[in-house]
Amino acid sequence: MAIERTFVAIKPDGVQRGLIGEILGRFEQKGFKLIALKQLTPDRELAEKHYGVHSERPFFATLVDFITSGPVVAMVWEGDGVISSSRKLIGATKPLEADPGTIRGDLAINIGRNVIHGSDAPETAQFEIGLWFQPSEINDWTPSDQLWRVEQ
Numbered sequence: 001m002a003i004e005r006t007f008v009a010i011k012p013d014g015v016q017r018g019l020i021g022e023i024l025g026r027f028e029q030k031g032f033k034l035i036a037l038k039q040l041t042p043d044r045e046l047a048e049k050h051y052g053v054h055s056e057r058p059f060f061a062t063l064v065d066f067i068t069s070g071p072v073v074a075m076v077w078e079g080d081g082v083i084s085s086s087r088k089l090i091g092a093t094k095p096l097e098a099d100p101g102t103i104r105g106d107l108a109i110n111i112g113r114n115v116i117h118g119s120d121a122p123e124t125a126q127f128e129i130g131l132w133f134q135p136s137e138i139n140d141w142t143p144s145d146q147l148w149r150v151e152q
């Protein structure tokens with residue numbers, strides 16, 4: 001597996017419900033490296049670009065209303081295979097179909113309130129990281145336990 005970067009965001013429902021620590025903890029405990037983190041309320045322009053692939057879907061306006069309704073915690077995580085692994089940690093889009101043990105499977109019920117976003121492929125990860133973060137906001141750092149995290 002190659003070292004990758006992915007964009008993850010705790011949506012307004014996750015922030016309002018006090019789930020930031022719980023969700024950050026799952027990525028930290030897995031062993032991925034946090035390289036960018038900020039809280040912001042996205043404006044409609046950012047939200048519409050972020051969800052641009054869904055612009056023709058009937059739920060698009062509701063989705064943009066929701067994601068712009070309050071603070072979001074935006075992050076970049078780095079690690080071996082982090083893009084697909086994050087999607088596994090997050091679980092299926094419909095929380096009632098998400099496996100127990102996943103973030104959505106454990107913490108959510110409704111598709112419109114599924115607490116977290118994660119990039120679904122290398123191209124979307126690159127697009128979303130560039131959309132939400134300036135290069136100067138991304139921290140390239142080496143954890144002191146780095147040798148314990150990588151394939152030997």
Ligand code: DAT
Pocket residue numbers: 054059063092093111112114116117118120
């Ligand atoms: P994911 O967030 O798992 O990548 P997606 O990209 O298909 O899922 O959709 C983006 C978000 O849009 C999703 O997290 C919740 C919302 N959404 C998707 N399908 C929906 C639907 N049928 N009704 C309402 N909201 C929906």
Ligand code: MG
Pocket residue numbers: 120
């Ligand atoms: Mg998606």
